[in-house]
Amino acid sequence: MNKISFKIGLLFFVAIFLLESISMFFLHNNIIHSRVHDELSALQTRGNNHREVLQVSFHEETIKHIAMMEARTDSQVILTNPNGTIYMSSNKVTDEMKKIMKSTPKNVPHAGLILEDDWKKATYISSISPVVIDNKVNGYIYMFQNTLKIKNLISELNQHFLLAGVLSLLFMMIIITFLTRVVTHPLIQISEATKRISKGELSVSLPKLGKDEIGGLGESIRVLASDLDILKNERNEFLASISHELRTPLTYIKGYADIARRQDTSDADKDTYLGIIFEESVKLSKLVKELFNLAKMDENTFSIEKEEVHLQPYFQSIVEKVSPALKEHHLELFLECSAGLYAQIDPIRFEQVILNLLDNARKYSEPFTKISLIVSEESGKTHIKVIDQGRGIPEEDLPRIFERFYRVDKSRARSLGGTGLGLAIVKQLVESHGGTVAVTSSKYAGTTFEIVL
Numbered sequence: 218m219n220k221i222s223f224k225i226g227l228l229f230f231v232a233i234f235l236l237e238s239i240s241m242f243f244l245h246n247n248i249i250h251s252r253v254h255d256e257l258s259a260l261q262t263r264g265n266n267h268r269e270v271l272q273v274s275f276h277e278e279t280i281k282h283i284a285m286m287e288a289r290t291d292s293q294v295i296l297t298n299p300n301g302t303i304y305m306s307s308n309k310v311t312d313e314m315k316k317i318m319k320s321t322p323k324n325v326p327h328a329g330l331i332l333e334d335d336w337k338k339a340t341y342i343s344s345i346s347p348v349v350i351d352n353k354v355n356g357y358i359y360m361f362q363n364t365l366k367i368k369n370l371i372s373e374l375n376q377h378f379l380l381a382g383v384l385s386l387l388f389m390m391i392i393i394t395f396l397t398r399v400v401t402h403p404l405i406q407i408s409e410a411t412k413r414i415s416k417g418e419l420s421v422s423l424p425k426l427g428k429d430e431i432g433g434l435g436e437s438i439r440v441l442a443s444d445l446d447i448l449k450n451e452r453n454e455f456l457a458s459i460s461h462e463l464r465t466p467l468t469y470i471k472g473y474a475d476i477a478r479r480q481d482t483s484d485a486d487k488d489t490y491l492g493i494i495f496e497e498s499v500k501l502s503k504l505v506k507e508l509f510n511l512a513k514m515d516e517n518t519f520s521i522e523k524e525e526v527h528l529q530p531y532f533q534s535i536v537e538k539v540s541p542a543l544k545e546h547h548l549e550l551f552l553e554c555s556a557g558l559y560a561q562i563d564p565i566r567f568e569q570v571i572l573n574l575l576d577n578a579r580k581y582s583e584p585f586t587k588i589s590l591i592v593s594e595e596s597g598k599t600h601i602k603v604i605d606q607g608r609g610i611p612e613e614d615l616p617r618i619f620e621r622f623y624r625v626d627k628s629r630a631r632s633l634g635g636t637g638l639g640l641a642i643v644k645q646l647v648e649s650h651g652g653t654v655a656v657t658s659s660k661y662a663g664t665t666f667e668i669v670l
């Protein structure tokens with residue numbers, strides 16, 4: 218038995234037990250009360266009946282008749298004269314009876330009185346009915362009945378109640394055990410699954426737990442576990458990539474530093490080596506800076522400060538900035554943007570996005586081709602396209618190019634100075650602007666990146 222089942226079961230049990238005890242207690246009391254009341258009023262009625270008879274004919278004959286009738290029953294009748302002297306009794310008069318008769322009050326109403334109703338303590342219950350003839354009390358009829366009969370009746374009743382109580386308790390326990398199982402089973406399964414997850418077993422499978430809140434909880438936990446799994450794998454891959462990326466420039470730096478410090482290296486060679494060391498250090502610091510930026514974007518500590526930007530002059534200034542570098546590679550950049558366009562962007566961050574895309578277009582295009590930057594508005598959204606006529610991206614690589622460190626051609630991309638972080642940064646920045654970025658490409662025919670804001 219697990220704790221939660223026990224707790225819920227106990228709670229159910231206590232609640233139902235209390236409810237049942239209270240209702241049984243009241244039922245029991247009511248039954249006893251009405252049984253005793255019945256007995257008392259039956260006794261009183263009999264006494265009154267005898268009295269009626271005597272009022273009609275107060276004769277020796279009638280009195281004898283009444284005594285004889287009562288002698289056959291389990292009750293007893295006593296007739297006294299007005300001052301209390303016993304005139305007739307159907308059975309032997311006991312001391313207890315005399316004691317009860319002494320407690321007779323002065324004025325007994327015509328309907329009679331119950332003299333003793335304490336069936337628990339007294340030996341008899343008793344009633345009195347005055348015999349009134351010509352407005353004068355001629356005597357009293359006392360009725361007695363042994364309380365043993367009521368006591369037996371009640372003890373029988375108690376036994377029934379006990380049996381019913383025990384049976385319903387048993388029944389209740391069975392139902393509660395079953396119910397708590399049903400209620401807690403899915404919770405226990407979830408708790409076991411989470412235990413396994415915390416131990417690192419991320420591929421847990423939870424059975425279908427239904428469509429209610431508990432089922433929803435199970436589903437969320439399953440999703441969480443698989444997200445965690447993906448995240449863990451991503452992190453491992455990422456760390457592996459970082460160490461790999463850092464190792465290459467560091468190897469160069471170490472190797473060339475080692476040769477440069479040798480005595481027999483000529484000054485000219487030393488200069489070359491120092492140049493390489495410097496270049497590699499620049500690459501390293503760029504890499505570290507970009508990684509740091511990405512980490513900040515992940516944490517959301519990176520703030521995007523959007524403002525209304527007039528797009529035509531904004532893109533024009535970017536084009537002017539990059540055109541000289543493109544000219545050097547015999548590439549031409551065309552801007553197409555109508556004058557009336559505005560968008561909510563962070564101008565500095567967004568410039569980085571466009572620069573990264575243009576940088577890729579430059580790096581992966583052959584000389585004497587064309588690059589276009591097309592800005593337009595379609596159904597309230599700003600579309601920005603960067604189109605080149607370069608070598609394109611093979612279809613199988615397309616889904617992965619936004620991943621960190623992913624490059625299509627590792628060696629060539631590296632020789633072009635690529636770290637594979639450019640597009641990852643583009644994606645993060647566009648998404649933190651609330652936009653999307655997509656790529657279409659066909660090999661040798663060029664690549665189009667489209668940003669929708």
Ligand SMILES: Nc1ncnc2c1ncn2[C@@H]1O[C@H](COP(=O)(O)OP(=O)(O)OP(=O)(O)O)[C@@H](O)[C@H]1O
Pocket residue numbers: 573577578580581605607608609610618619623624625626630634635636637638639640641664
């Ligand atoms: N316009 C393009 N044409 C062809 N291939 C491209 C283009 N843009 C990106 N790629 C491919 O996608 C890869 C990832 O691009 P990304 O910008 O992330 O990295 P990178 O350019 O290699 O390095 P970095 O931008 O960090 O200097 C590139 O290595 C390249 O293979």
Ligand SMILES: [Mg+2]
Pocket residue numbers: 573576577635639640
């Ligand atoms: Mg790039």
